[in-house]
Amino acid sequence: MRIAKVEAFWLRCPIPEAKQHRSDYGLLTAFDMTLVVITTESGLQGFGEAKAAVGSSGVCASIVSCVENELAPILIGQDARNINELWERMYNGVRDHYAIKRGRVFPILGNRGLTVSAMSGVDMALWDILGKSLNVPVVQLLGGAIRDRMEAYASGGWAGADAIGEQLLGYTAKGFKAIKMRVGVMDETVDYSIERVKAAREALGPDIKIMADAHGTFSVPEAKRFCRGVEDCNLYWMEEPISPDNKKGTAEVRAMTTIPIAAGESEFTRFNIRELIELSAVDVIQPDSAIMGGITESWRVAALAAAYQLELAPHCWGSALSFMAGVNIAFASPSAVVIEFSSGGNPMMYDLVEEQIQAVDGQILAPTDPGLGMTVNWDFVKEYKQ
Known part of the structure; x- marks a missing residue:
C-alpha cells in the first residue's frame, strides 16, 4: 500500500458573529487548520490535522x-502501513538509519514546534488509512475500546461574572454534567477570575464538574492566589495555570493546592511530557494529536499516563479530525475518563466533514467507523482554502 501523494491545505473559515467569543487570544473571528491528505497508489485517502496554534486561529502556511x-x-513510495518506521524517519531526518539501527533518537533541529505539528497531521492521516484499509476504527488498532461510552465536558465559558452562570447552564441544558470555563489574563485581575468561578459554581450547584483553563497566562504567584481563592469551589482540574515554558513553576503551583493540575496541550512529543511527570507538575495529561506528534506519539504519552497513574484527557479543541483522534486514543486508554467537546464557534468541527459529531446526554459513544470515521467535505475545502 504505497504512498502516491501527500498534500496539505491551509483552511480558514469565518466564525459567524453570533458564535464568536473573546479570550486572551482576542476576538476570534475565524478558525484555521491544516488539512493533510495522503493518497495511496490504490486511491485510498487518509485525513489528518496539523495545528499552527493551540487556539482557533493561526497562520498555517509554514506547516503546508x-x-x-x-x-x-x-x-512518497513508502508503505503507508509502516507508521512507526515513517514516524522515526520524519523525526530523525537524514540520520534516521542511525536511530533505527541503534534504538535511540537522532532528531532533526525541528524536533519541537511546527515540524512536529506537520508530522502530526501526516501521522494522523496514516492511522486513518490503516483503519480504512482494515475496515476498523483506529481504537481497534490500539487494542480496542475499554468502555462503550465516555463522559464529555462542554468546553467554553468566556462570559463575565454576571453572565457566566447563564452561559454554562446552556451547556448543562444539553445534557453535559461537566464543563470547562476560561480564566486568567483575559479577566485582567485574579480576583475577577475567582469571582467568575464562584459565580459558575453558584449557578451550577455542587454536582456539575467544573474545569478552569488559564491558557498558561497566570504568573506563579497569581496561580497560587487563584487556587487558594477557589479551593472551596471543588474544581475538577486547573488547566495550564502558567506558561508551559515554566514547568518547575507548574510543579510549584501543584505542590501548594489540592486542585488537580492539567497540562500538555502545548507540548511536543513524549519527551516534553516526561519532563512534566519527572517534575511532579501534573495530575492530568492533555496531549493534542495535531501538535504532539500525531496518534503515534499521543499513544506513547497515554502509556506514560498509565504507568504513572495520571489521568489522560486528550486536548480536542480543533477540527473533527483531531477530535476523533483524541476520542479514539481516550477510548483505548485505561487512564481516560472524560473527553473535551468544543462548545464555541467551530466550523472545522461541524462543517469540514459530512458526518454529524454529537454528544448525547453529555456522553460520547465509542468509535465504530473505519479509520477516524470522517469524510471530508471537499466543497468546504475548496471554499476556504487559502
Whole structure:
C-alpha cells in the first residue's frame, strides 16, 4: 500500500458573529487548520490535522510548506502501513538509519514546534488509512475500546461574572454534567477570575464538574492566589495555570493546592511530557494529536499516563479530525475518563466533514467507523482554502 501523494491545505473559515467569543487570544473571528491528505497508489485517502496554534486561529502556511516540501519526499513510495518506521524517519531526518539501527533518537533541529505539528497531521492521516484499509476504527488498532461510552465536558465559558452562570447552564441544558470555563489574563485581575468561578459554581450547584483553563497566562504567584481563592469551589482540574515554558513553576503551583493540575496541550512529543511527570507538575495529561506528534506519539504519552497513574484527557479543541483522534486514543486508554467537546464557534468541527459529531446526554459513544470515521467535505475545502 504505497504512498502516491501527500498534500496539505491551509483552511480558514469565518466564525459567524453570533458564535464568536473573546479570550486572551482576542476576538476570534475565524478558525484555521491544516488539512493533510495522503493518497495511496490504490486511491485510498487518509485525513489528518496539523495545528499552527493551540487556539482557533493561526497562520498555517509554514506547516503546508513543511508537509509538502520536507515530509512528502520522505513518504512518497513508502508503505503507508509502516507508521512507526515513517514516524522515526520524519523525526530523525537524514540520520534516521542511525536511530533505527541503534534504538535511540537522532532528531532533526525541528524536533519541537511546527515540524512536529506537520508530522502530526501526516501521522494522523496514516492511522486513518490503516483503519480504512482494515475496515476498523483506529481504537481497534490500539487494542480496542475499554468502555462503550465516555463522559464529555462542554468546553467554553468566556462570559463575565454576571453572565457566566447563564452561559454554562446552556451547556448543562444539553445534557453535559461537566464543563470547562476560561480564566486568567483575559479577566485582567485574579480576583475577577475567582469571582467568575464562584459565580459558575453558584449557578451550577455542587454536582456539575467544573474545569478552569488559564491558557498558561497566570504568573506563579497569581496561580497560587487563584487556587487558594477557589479551593472551596471543588474544581475538577486547573488547566495550564502558567506558561508551559515554566514547568518547575507548574510543579510549584501543584505542590501548594489540592486542585488537580492539567497540562500538555502545548507540548511536543513524549519527551516534553516526561519532563512534566519527572517534575511532579501534573495530575492530568492533555496531549493534542495535531501538535504532539500525531496518534503515534499521543499513544506513547497515554502509556506514560498509565504507568504513572495520571489521568489522560486528550486536548480536542480543533477540527473533527483531531477530535476523533483524541476520542479514539481516550477510548483505548485505561487512564481516560472524560473527553473535551468544543462548545464555541467551530466550523472545522461541524462543517469540514459530512458526518454529524454529537454528544448525547453529555456522553460520547465509542468509535465504530473505519479509520477516524470522517469524510471530508471537499466543497468546504475548496471554499476556504487559502
